[in-house]
Amino acid sequence: MDNSATTRTDDAVVELMDRIYREDYGNPSSLHKIGYRAEQYVNDALDTFSSILQCKRKNIVFTSGGTESNNTAILGTALFKESRGKHIITSVTEHPSVLEPVRTLEKRGWEVEFLNVDSEGHVDPDELRSKIRKDTVLVSLMHVNNEIGTITPVSEIGRVIREANPECFFHVDDVQGFGKIGFKMKDSNIDFLSASAHKIHGPKGSGLLYMSDRASHISPYIMGGGQQGGIRSGTINVPGIAGFAKAAELMYKDIEDNFTRAKDIREHFVTEAEKTEGVRANGGTEGSPYILSLSVRGIRAEVLLHALEEKGVYVSAGSACSSHKKKLSDTLKGIGLSDDEAESTVRFSFSVHTDKRQADYCIECLNAVIPELRKFRRR
Numbered sequence: 545m546d547n548s549a550t551t552r553t554d555d556a557v558v559e560l561m562d563r564i565y566r567e568d569y570g571n572p573s574s575l576h577k578i579g580y581r582a583e584q585y586v587n588d589a590l591d592t593f594s595s596i597l598q599c600k601r602k603n604i605v606f607t608s609g610g611t612e613s614n615n616t617a618i619l620g621t622a623l624f625k626e627s628r629g630k631h632i633i634t635s636v637t638e639h640p641s642v643l644e645p646v647r648t649l650e651k652r653g654w655e656v657e658f659l660n661v662d663s664e665g666h667v668d669p670d671e672l673r674s675k676i677r678k679d680t681v682l683v684s685l686m687h688v689n690n691e692i693g694t695i696t697p698v699s700e701i702g703r704v705i706r707e708a709n710p711e712c713f714f715h716v717d718d719v720q721g722f723g724k725i726g727f728k729m730k731d732s733n734i735d736f737l738s739a740s741a742h743k744i745h746g747p748k749g750s751g752l753l754y755m756s757d758r759a760s761h762i763s764p765y766i767m768g769g770g771q772q773g774g775i776r777s778g779t780i781n782v783p784g785i786a787g788f789a790k791a792a793e794l795m796y797k798d799i800e801d802n803f804t805r806a807k808d809i810r811e812h813f814v815t816e817a818e819k820t821e822g823v824r825a826n827g828g829t830e831g832s833p834y835i836l837s838l839s840v841r842g843i844r845a846e847v848l849l850h851a852l853e854e855k856g857v858y859v860s861a862g863s864a865c866s867s868h869k870k871k872l873s874d875t876l877k878g879i880g881l882s883d884d885e886a887e888s889t890v891r892f893s894f895s896v897h898t899d900k901r902q903a904d905y906c907i908e909c910l911n912a913v914i915p916e917l918r919k920f921r922r923r
């Protein structure tokens with residue numbers, strides 16, 4: 545129940561990667577036939593992703609995951625565009641791999657505008673429009689929020705940006721949406737899109753950055769041997785890339801059916817969980833069906849997390865990426881939760897393999913542990 549943190553690697557992915565590690569382990573940059581064989585895997589992966597993203601192969605760069613993709617989009621744009629403007633817009637609910645690079649730029653004299661969100665986690669398109677200036681070079685917003693599942697209407701946002709300043713780049717962190725929540729890339733006005741393999745049953749340490757034609761001129765920030773058109777140097781991670789492509793193929797094959805099934809499970813889960821007094825789902829009903837943020841009044845998230853762990857149910861407190869930090873989640877505070885509510889919030893996150901029986905078991909566990917923990921608290 546912590547699939548937004550990471551997922552089990554699919555057997556078909558492991559088998560493919562195993563073969564590449566053992567047999568087809570060449571360096572795609574080598575000129576001999578072992579290198580050539582390795583290059584074929586990368587080309588096949590480029591075909592898979594260019595068909596998913598409705599783009600050309602040259603619009604895709606492979607990275608070490610979502611964090612690197614986000615950093616590349618932001619820092620690459622900053623290096624490329626600093627003579628044209630030093631203004632960036634993002635939101636308070638972004639992942640740290642977006643917030644940290646923009647904060648670093650802020651310390652170096654860039655102006656960064658952090659849009660607030662409403663109680664369901666949405667930015668206001670009209671507010672965004674009013675904040676875009678002539679010197680705004682980048683808007684970075686996530687497609688699906690990793691803590692509460694809010695889905696940003698990226699095509700609408702892309703239109704707003706293009707109308708307000710046609711030169712401004714648009715970056716979408718799609719780490720929690722890729723393979724799960726489909727949308728049309730064509731006409732979305734997206735310049736960068738980040739995706740990560742380990743969130744969709746692929747390997748850890750593998751991701752991609754889509755770059756539109758005009759954005760593919762950004763300055764590289766990882767420099768070296770000039771692989772991948774010089775945008776991202778470093779020996780190409782063939783097993784990671786092939787494993788990612790395999791995982792993406794499997795996810796996109798059934799994306800609609802998976803979505804419908806997850807939605808049913810989530811709705812059932814919310815209805816049952818909210819029957820317990822003081823339990824409330826965050827983020828509205830139209831978000832990702834794979835993410836369920838629950839605030840449980842009067843019980844600290846870590847306490848609930850460990851009580852569920854005892855029963856074999858693994859969840860995260862707020863979001864996995866920040867659960868080691870003491871600071872309260874910006875997303876939960878951003879949607880208006882009090883400190884107490886934010887401290888009492890856990891995240892269940894489903895995968896395409898989660899079924900109703902597992903959801904029912906979680907509800908049963910919640911029903912058993914919540915009254916126990918509350919009793920304990922009163923003593």
Ligand SMILES: Cc1ncc(COP(=O)(O)O)c(C=O)c1O
Pocket residue numbers: 548549608609610611612614639641686688689690717719720740741742749751865
């Ligand atoms: C929304 C979002 N962006 C970026 C990342 C970072 O991705 P990665 O773990 O591949 O570096 C995560 C990971 O949790 C995420 O949820």
